[in-house]
Amino acid sequence: MGLLDKLMGKKKPTLEDDIHSACAWIVTALNTSGYNADYTLESMKEIDRFFDEQSGAGGIITPERRGNIIFSIAAYIGETVIKLYGGKWITDDNDPMGEVNIAVQLDNGTIIFPAQRAMKRYQNGNEDSIYAYVYVLSQS
Secondary structure (H helix, E strand, C coil): CCHHHHHHHCCCCHHHHHHHHHHHHHHHHHHCCCCCCCCCCCHHHHHHHHHHHHCCCCCCCCCCCCHHHHHHHHHHHHHHHHHHHHHEECCCCCCCCCCCEEEECCCCCCCHHHHHHHHHHHHHHHHHCHHHHHHCCCCC
């Protein structure tokens, strides 16, 4: 942040600010593209479908866009988990790998890492299902 920004009272966005912005963006993008992103457990099946349809050749998850898309999906997963089960984001703006290490601590103390799971889903396919990941949380 520059001196002018400090004088004008502008603050640098935090990682949590980025999470909320990314989530809003991906919800709009998903809904516009025919995926139902409505913060429900069932919408996690839509995230799995998105990965299945958009990860391969011809999909929108290209090397140039992959980081932003996966971070945005992770933000949506985390926000959905918080809405379903209660909890809060755990972030560290000083961590150089902060975007990968974002976490949600549920009200029951369980900690999940949505970005790491989204990356695994992208890399490994349906064996790392997002729906299953979030569904299991309802059983604890």
